Amino acid sequence: MGNVLIEPVDILKVTGLMGKTTDAGGKSHRDELVLVALGGLGEIGMNAYLYGFGPPKARKWLLVDLGITFPEGEFDPGVDVILPDLRFLIEERHALVGIVLTHAHEDHIGAVIDLWPKLEAPIYATPFTAGMLKAKAAEFGGRVKLPINVMPMGSRQNIGPFEIELVTMSHSIPEPSAIAIRTPAGLVLHSGDWKLDQTPYVGDPPNEARLAEIGREGVRALICDSTNAMREGRSPSELEIAQSLTEIVKKATKRVVVTSFSSNVARVKAVADAAVASGRTLVVAGRALHRVIEVARETGYLPVDLRYVDQQQFKYVNRNDVVLLCTGSQGEPRAAMARIADKEHPDIHLAKGDLVIFSSRTIPGNERSVGRIQNALVRMGCEVVTDAEALVHVTGHPRRDELRQMYQWIKPQVAVPMHGEARHINAHAELARAAGVPIVMPAYNGQMVRLSPDPVEIIDDVPVGRLFRDGRLIVPSDSGPVRNRRKLAIVGMVVVAIAMTRKGEVLCDPEIALDGVPEFDADGDEMFDIAADAVDGTLDSMPAKKLKEVEVVREAVRRSVRAAVFEAWGKKPVVKVLISVVDG
Numbered sequence: 001m002g003n004v005l006i007e008p009v010d011i012l013k014v015t016g017l018m019g020k021t022t023d024a025g026g027k028s029h030r031d032e033l034v035l036v037a038l039g040g041l042g043e044i045g046m047n048a049y050l051y052g053f054g055p056p057k058a059r060k061w062l063l064v065d066l067g068i069t070f071p072e073g074e075f076d077p078g079v080d081v082i083l084p085d086l087r088f089l090i091e092e093r094h095a096l097v098g099i100v101l102t103h104a105h106e107d108h109i110g111a112v113i114d115l116w117p118k119l120e121a122p123i124y125a126t127p128f129t130a131g132m133l134k135a136k137a138a139e140f141g142g143r144v145k146l147p148i149n150v151m152p153m154g155s156r157q158n159i160g161p162f163e164i165e166l167v168t169m170s171h172s173i174p175e176p177s178a179i180a181i182r183t184p185a186g187l188v189l190h191s192g193d194w195k196l197d198q199t200p201y202v203g204d205p206p207n208e209a210r211l212a213e214i215g216r217e218g219v220r221a222l223i224c225d226s227t228n229a230m231r232e233g234r235s236p237s238e239l240e241i242a243q244s245l246t247e248i249v250k251k252a253t254k255r256v257v258v259t260s261f262s263s264n265v266a267r268v269k270a271v272a273d274a275a276v277a278s279g280r281t282l283v284v285a286g287r288a289l290h291r292v293i294e295v296a297r298e299t300g301y302l303p304v305d306l307r308y309v310d311q312q313q314f315k316y317v318n319r320n321d322v323v324l325l326c327t328g329s330q331g332e333p334r335a336a337m338a339r340i341a342d343k344e345h346p347d348i349h350l351a352k353g354d355l356v357i358f359s360s361r362t363i364p365g366n367e368r369s370v371g372r373i374q375n376a377l378v379r380m381g382c383e384v385v386t387d388a389e390a391l392v393h394v395t396g397h398p399r400r401d402e403l404r405q406m407y408q409w410i411k412p413q414v415a416v417p418m419h420g421e422a423r424h425i426n427a428h429a430e431l432a433r434a435a436g437v438p439i440v441m442p443a444y445n446g447q448m449v450r451l452s453p454d455p456v457e458i459i460d461d462v463p464v465g466r467l468f469r470d471g472r473l474i475v476p477s478d479s480g481p482v483r484n485r486r487k488l489a490i491v492g493m494v495v496v497a498i499a500m501t502r503k504g505e506v507l508c509d510p511e512i513a514l515d516g517v518p519e520f521d522a523d524g525d526e527m528f529d530i531a532a533d534a535v536d537g538t539l540d541s542m543p544a545k546k547l548k549e550v551e552v553v554r555e556a557v558r559r560s561v562r563a564a565v566f567e568a569w570g571k572k573p574v575v576k577v578l579i580s581v582v583d584g
């Protein structure tokens with residue numbers, strides 16, 4: 001790259017690009033194009049990007065993606081998934097004209113089933129993405145009928161004041177699309193998740209010619225994937241992974257097990273092809289894989305006659321004649337891989353000499369659970385192969401050379417790095433500046449960026465946050481039950497139940513229950529007795545008048561039990577005091 005200019009851009013003072021000034025009351029201020037992320041800027045996950053067009057008080061909104069992120073088990077105990085807090089958009093939902101989905105990964109569509117009822121806008125997606133969403137809705141969201149408009153790859157659609165065009169990309173799932181969003185205030189290219197892979201193994205290669213044409217048309221802003229912005233070079237192709245997997249499977253002498261992200265249809269096909277090439281029978285285990293295979297067959301990404309058998313057949317296939325493809329590459333405790341490693345799978349048992357391939361990358365936060373499973377497999381005598389030992393996985397996101405290529409095609413006036421944590425966004429911003437983008441505008445969730453007209457700047461802050469899916473319910477993350485659960489996970493709890501009359505007489509010995517608290521202190525005294533003594537001591541020492549005041553009794557007992565257990569244990573448990581007052 002010849003003309004490298006790295007200069008910090010003062011984000012609030014960039015001017016002049018569109019040649020229009022925005023003096024107070026000036027007409028050019030009226031129709032603005034803005035972007036605000038409700039998730040995805042500052043994190044990898046929970047993508048939800050909101051584009052707004054119109055005068056500031058009457059904007060129409062287009063939502064691009066509505067995904068989830070996964071909890072870090074110990075910090076968010078009992079949380080299944082994390083969803084974006086859409087309170088801003090819910091207030092504006094009268095102005096929401098549509099929801100466009102770039103591809104079917106959970107971090108882009110995973111919140112649709114839970115949150116669509118609060119938005120009720122039409123959904124636009126390609127056939128595979130729509131198929132995945134419908135299959136999931138049928139399995140989990142029975143009651144919700146989603147109004148999905150299926151858009152062919154590469155097609156165009158008017159949605160309110162936005163004209164959108166899908167541009168075929170490659171990624172690690174079929175039908176990833178970049179979205180060209182045309183408005184009277186300019187054209188935005190929202191890249192979605194992408195890489196440049198001319199041999200993606202399933203589906204079409206990225207439409208590079210169309211990207212270059214869009215660049216020539218003139219792009220106001222490029223909103224682009226930052227996941228691999230810190231990695232030099234280009235990402236390898238899915239074809240190379242398929243070839244490598246075939247070589248490895250051919251050389252194996254005992255059972256072969258491959259675990260991968262279930263939505264990676266190219267990888268499913270690569271494993272199926274490796275089985276055929278080595279004369280082995282393919283066995284598939286895991287519900288998510290069956291769902292993906294079904295949708296991929298319906299949409300033409302896997303052959304209708306793809307040959308595989310169900311997990312129940314595993315035990316009937318000879319040890320050197322089987323390739324098992326299973327879920328659980330991220331260490332998910334209920335998925336097939338974890339149950340196999342723990343010898344708890346009803347149909348699948350491995351033994352010394354079997355080969356297990358993790359055809360995946362361990363997502364940060366899952367290292368420990370994946371490591372635990374790999375250790376269990378090694379102890380069993382299996383050989384474990386990961387992407388550290390062999391070419392068995394490749395990223396779906398652009399490395400730096402691919403990003404540079406994109407900036408060469410698109411030549412945007414404005415760049416906003418997305419789909420990244422702060423360090424990815426920062427690295428991407430520097431790359432964009434070096435690529436000659438005049439205005440580079442790193443932004444984070446909730447910051448509303450005016451993309452057009454000038455000046456490009458952060459014009460507002462909208463409320464954002466996280467919601468937890470906790471069993472069947474969606475609960476707040478900051479004030480909800482999980483906050484208390486974190487505390488309970490560390491200290492345990494003591495419950496005291498007291499029955500009293502209105503006159504303040506204690507009717508019988510209080511009931512005490514301890515949970516998650518040590519049974520004995522260092523001297524061998526029972527913690528139960530320590531708590532009981534504290535309760536009795538408090539009740540005995542309270543003046544008769546005070547004993548008539550339930551709240552006073554409750555608080556005094558709570559404090560004394562907490563103090564006594566702390567004295568013995570060195571930790572303060574949660575103490576709950578229940579008082580039943582009876583007449584008499």
Ligand SMILES: [Zn+2]
Nearest residue numbers: 103105171193
């Ligand atoms: Zn993706």
Ligand SMILES: [Zn+2]
Nearest residue numbers: 105107108193
């Ligand atoms: Zn993603």
